[in-house]
Amino acid sequence: MTRAMLTASQWTIACAGCLLLGGLPLALSQPAPAPSEAPPDRPSPVLPKPTNTAKPLLPSAPFPKKSQLLGDFSTRDDRRTLLTAVDHSLRYLQTERAIAGYRQSRVSGISRERVYQSLKRFRQLLLTQPSAAALQAAIEREFVVYQAAGNDGQGTVAFTGYFEPVYTASRLPTVEFRYPLFRVPPNLASWSKPHPTRLQLEGADGLQRHSRLKGLELVWLRDRLEAFLIQVQGSARLQLTDGSVMTVGHAGTTDYPYTGIGRELVKAGKFKLEDLTLPRLLQYLADNPADRDVYLPRNNRFVFFRPTGGAAATGSIGVPVTAERSIATDKTKFPPGAIALIQTQIPYVNAAGQLENRVVRRYVLDQDTGGAIKGAGRVDLFMGTGKLAGDRAGLINATGQLYYLLLK
Structure with a gap:
């Protein structure tokens, strides 16, 4: 993304708990994952420490x-x-x-x-x-x-x-479109653990290619943060430069938990937790583009994609979400x-x-x-x-x- 400032609408998982603190959502616009496939993460805001709620549903309650x-x-x-x-x-x-x-x-x-x-x-x-x-x-x-x-x-x-984002992308790399989304490696299940980190897979600037990713590029985005945010969301609707539209969805991930950018910025003293909001985080990343290369690699979890043929945004039970x-x-x-x-x-x-x-x-x-x-x-x-x-x-x-x- 080359705009001087990002707006909240350009966040894939627009919520205070996502990039701020942690999480990544459903695999939108895709067939739902198989039971053995871990779904994408979701936002996780700051909450009180959970109590031992063995029964998630309380006894019958009156209607509002x-x-x-x-x-x-x-x-x-x-x-x-x-x-x-x-x-x-x-x-x-x-x-x-x-x-x-x-x-x-x-x-x-x-x-x-x-x-x-x-x-x-x-x-x-x-x-x-x-x-x-x-x-x-x-x-x-x-x-x-x-x-x-x-x-x-x-x-x-x-x-x-959360929502389904719409971005502009290119089927081919160009001077403007340099940051790829990747197909799932066919041998991902056999990768030895620990898996390569995000830093190892794409480099500090997001422009490197680990040997395991070469040839797996699906589409290219304008901005590293944009490509990262699609990984946070787990899906996107892409307006391609050739005039066509492509929908992509979650196809697999490396074996790491999600790390929220906002929490890392708080740890680094860039924000106080109580002052951290999406607009402030967006503005900070717009004003300090070099910090993207510092903090994005701290999320080791790397998400792979597949084309979904224009399918509607789909939830984990395999039906469109409304x-x-x-x-x-x-x-x-x-x-x-x-x-x-x-x-x-x-x-x-x-x-x-x-x-x-x-x-x-x-x-x-x-x-x-x-x-x-x-x-x-x-x-x-x-x-x-x-x-x-x-x-x-x-x-x-x-x-x-x-x-x-x-x-x-």
């Missing part, structure tokens, strides 16, 4: 006030997007992947069949209840909600946002594909054209996960594709509550 929920059904588009996400989960729940997923899940008392029947009934209510009030009343009458225990055992959940309707959680704690209710803050464009946070209560589907989304206190909300989605995702960094709905 009905009046607070009616806004989620206020437009035809609200119902349409929710119906789309529900249909994707219903499709998943009828697959062998779902059978295997629930066999691995440790969510006591919540079976795949119960989740499936709950979604079927929820869908029927969406199609038949004429008003928002009637729909919410029917949901409260027929469903019970279970609250996520949260990171503190008391229901406090940390929310972040903007503001799909969440990522720890699938060992929560039921894959299930319908949930979130209460948190999400930014929206106000009358002045500025983004401002609003308290929201939305029904969502649990359709994704990530390597750093661990425990009962983390939720990542998918915000969509492109600039505005990135701007909004970059401002989501709040606590809230998470509930799951099941038929009584």
Whole structure:
């Protein structure tokens, strides 16, 4: 990227916990990884030390006030997007992947069949209840909600946002496009451990090539940070210089944990932790480009990609994710594909054209996960594709509550 300053929309995983502190998200725009393949990491904000929440779901809880929920059904588009996400989960729940997923899940008392029947009934209510009030009343009458225990055992959940970025790239290296994404090495599984570090694979400036990477270049980006951010995100939609579009998704990683740039800058005394925000980090990297070569190599985890044929952004359960309707959680704690209710803050464009946070209560589907989304206190909300989605995702960094709905 050659711009003088990066904006929040140019972050692949726009959230305060990602490059700031650690994490990398789902494999968007790709077939979901096989069960044995570690998913990309996800953002991990600063949270209280987890308590021993052996039961991730607390006993049944009351619904939030009905009046607070009616806004989620206020437009035809609200119902349409929710119906789309529900249909994707219903499709998943009828697959062998779902059978295997629930066999691995440790969510006591919540079976795949119960989740499936709950979604079927929820869908029927969406199609038949004429008003928002009637729909919410029917949901409260027929469903019970279970609250996520949260990171503190008391229901406090940390929310972040992620999105599918759009970048310009070239199929061939040029003077302008010099920083590649790489295909997965065919012999990656046989690499001896420890794997080569990021510094060894691409050099301090990102322009070197370890012998194991030569010939595996997939596309080239303008800027090293841009290529790095795609690795953080695990996917991207690329507008190629020849006029075509390519989508790429996560195909494999080296065997290292993710290290957040922001945390490294805090350790180096460049920021105080309480002062670290995405805009400040972005501005710092724009003003101090040489520091990219110092701090980017500290993340040893290296991500490989594959073309995904223009596929829609896809979550870990193998179905497309829907903007503001799909969440990522720890699938060992929560039921894959299930319908949930979130209460948190999400930014929206106000009358002045500025983004401002609003308290929201939305029904969502649990359709994704990530390597750093661990425990009962983390939720990542998918915000969509492109600039505005990135701007909004970059401002989501709040606590809230998470509930799951099941038929009584």
